[in-house]
Amino acid sequence: MSSPQLKVFTRDEVAKWIIIDAKVYDVTRFKALHPGGLAVLLEEDVAGCDTTEAFFGLHRYEVLEKPQFKRLQIGTIEGETSQLHGRVVGALSLVPYAEPTWLSPSYHSPYYTESHRTFQKAIREFCDEYIYPDALVREEDGKRPTQSVIDKMAETNINAMRMGPGKHLKGLVLMGGIVKPEEFDYFHELIITQELARTCLRGYADGEWYAVLGVRIMLTSSCVTQGLVGGMVIGLPPVLNFGSDELKARILPEVFSGKKFICLAISEAHAGSDVMGLRTTAVKSDDGKHWIINGTKKWITNGTFADYFTVGCKTEDGFTVIFVERGPGVETKPIKTSYSSSAGTAYITFDNVKVPIENTLGEEGAGLFVILSNFNHERFVMCCASARSQRIIIEEALHWVNQRKVFGKPLHSQAVIRSKLAAMISRAESCQAWLENIAHQMCNMSYKQQSRLLAGITAPSHLMPFLEARKMYSLTWVFGKR
Numbered sequence: 001m002s003s004p005q006l007k008v009f010t011r012d013e014v015a016k017w018i019i020i021d022a023k024v025y026d027v028t029r030f031k032a033l034h035p036g037g038l039a040v041l042l043e044e045d046v047a048g049c050d051t052t053e054a055f056f057g058l059h060r061y062e063v064l065e066k067p068q069f070k071r072l073q074i075g076t077i078e079g080e081t082s083q084l085h086g087r088v089v090g091a092l093s094l095v096p097y098a099e100p101t102w103l104s105p106s107y108h109s110p111y112y113t114e115s116h117r118t119f120q121k122a123i124r125e126f127c128d129e130y131i132y133p134d135a136l137v138r139e140e141d142g143k144r145p146t147q148s149v150i151d152k153m154a155e156t157n158i159n160a161m162r163m164g165p166g167k168h169l170k171g172l173v174l175m176g177g178i179v180k181p182e183e184f185d186y187f188h189e190l191i192i193t194q195e196l197a198r199t200c201l202r203g204y205a206d207g208e209w210y211a212v213l214g215v216r217i218m219l220t221s222s223c224v225t226q227g228l229v230g231g232m233v234i235g236l237p238p239v240l241n242f243g244s245d246e247l248k249a250r251i252l253p254e255v256f257s258g259k260k261f262i263c264l265a266i267s268e269a270h271a272g273s274d275v276m277g278l279r280t281t282a283v284k285s286d287d288g289k290h291w292i293i294n295g296t297k298k299w300i301t302n303g304t305f306a307d308y309f310t311v312g313c314k315t316e317d318g319f320t321v322i323f324v325e326r327g328p329g330v331e332t333k334p335i336k337t338s339y340s341s342s343a344g345t346a347y348i349t350f351d352n353v354k355v356p357i358e359n360t361l362g363e364e365g366a367g368l369f370v371i372l373s374n375f376n377h378e379r380f381v382m383c384c385a386s387a388r389s390q391r392i393i394i395e396e397a398l399h400w401v402n403q404r405k406v407f408g409k410p411l412h413s414q415a416v417i418r419s420k421l422a423a424m425i426s427r428a429e430s431c432q433a434w435l436e437n438i439a440h441q442m443c444n445m446s447y448k449q450q451s452r453l454l455a456g457i458t459a460p461s462h463l464m465p466f467l468e469a470r471k472m473y474s475l476t477w478v479f480g481k482r
């Protein structure tokens with residue numbers, strides 16, 4: 001009797017599927033491209049097998065959510081359901097310490113009202129639904145945030161709210177009307193900044209950029225990384241507070257609606273925090289009607305795609321801030337950085353750029369005051385964002401120490417790891433507590449009082465989360481992932 005005709009498979013053919021958490025992935029074409037190498041996918045207990053445990057010991061869940069990997073899934077296992085999931089739109093994290101105490105079930109806070117809670121829910125849903133998916137793709141391809149996302153932010157007036165409470169909100173419908181412009185306070189603003197920072201993708205919308213910016217202003221020239229209209233947060237206030245009524249009437253609606261982009265152009269290759277040492281010059285034309293600007297700027301966030309530039313210049317009387325539109329003589333080039341180019345970080349050259357004298361922001365020669373006057377608020381924003389970044393790093397770390405096994409046990413069973421986690425958690429909680437205290441003071445002080453009384457505590461408070469976030473980033477790398 002002849003034996004039945006059996007199909008002969010190569011090892012490669014059998015190895016083409018793997019199972020992860022009840023989902024079947026076809027890795028035929030991907031094998032050769034796998035960053036972890038081909039060999040690991042051909043191992044006996046991997047090819048054609050359920051590799052859930054091995055997979056999560058080596059990868060973050062988000063790997064499977066990336067579009068290029070998501071499409072490798074070809075099916076599911078009958079009768080089984082997936083146990084693991086990524087972000088659920090609008091949901092609070094169940095990981096301990098992943099949310100500030102005011103959002104943790106059964107905890108109380110004296111600061112947050114029902115309005116803040118409703119607002120937080122809406123902002124989180126917005127970020128999870130529109131911002132996070134775009135951030136994942138743009139961080140990867142280095143392109144700026146997608147215009148449709150910016151348009152959505154404009155629809156809900158998030159861009160305007162990021163400037164904090166004030167007259168600029170008058171008449172606007174905020175988040176579909178869930179908070180009235182006159183009710184909007186610094187805790188609402190804190191919520192927006194912290195929810196955006198949860199994205200935690202360094203070039204797109206990461207809390208660390210604010211922190212780095214803080215250090216740039218205070219200590220040295222450094223980089224700023226944030227594609228999601230970060231340039232507006234620092235570049236627009238001088239226009240808002242010191243621009244002429246005509247300029248504001250034209251520029252604010254354009255920027256808030258996401259049709260135009262603005263950036264702050266202060267630091268140079270020659271000088272960063274040493275603002276008075278900048279070399280870009282603005283000289284008046286013979287008829288006194290224009291400034292003629294010449295010079296360079298470096299590390300300018302959103303500069304590659306900005307339409308408008310708030311530029312620090314040396315003038316006859318000292319230092320003057322001037323509003324410049326993209327046009328003849330303005331050139332922007334991307335700067336290669338360690339983060340994604342979605343931040344649009346630029347090197348800018350101004351070559352005999354002619355600007356109407358009316359574009360002067362504040363008094364001639366009083367540019368330092370224009371820049372410094374915004375520092376408290378800028379620092380507050382930085383602090384909100386970097387405090388939230390610390391928390392997401394803790395969440396990541398807690399995920400990882402549960403997933404990753406060493407010496408036959410999860411990482412969290414190692415005393416040294418637990419001690420590091422405890423230190424991280426205590427720092428993040430103190431930063432948040434300090435920050436909320438500052439926000440409370442801001443809500444109850446006039447702008448003048450804030451400037452006089454809060455500079456002292458806001459400056460170190462924004463540095464502290466920055467330094468902690470930095471340390472924590474390196475810690476998560478020590479754990480092995482990010």
Ligand code: HEM
Pocket residue numbers: 018025027034035036037040041046051054055058059060063064069072480
């Ligand atoms: C759908 C299936 C898979 C996808 C999409 C995938 C994707 C990736 C990616 C993107 C990386 C780079 C590091 C990271 O982003 O985490 C990576 C690294 C790696 N992968 Fe996979 N992988 C898959 C399955 C597997 C399996 C089944 C194994 C073996 C059990 C494996 C072993 C590794 C190893 C050893 C590394 C290097 C890890 C390191 O550098 O620490 N992968 N994989």
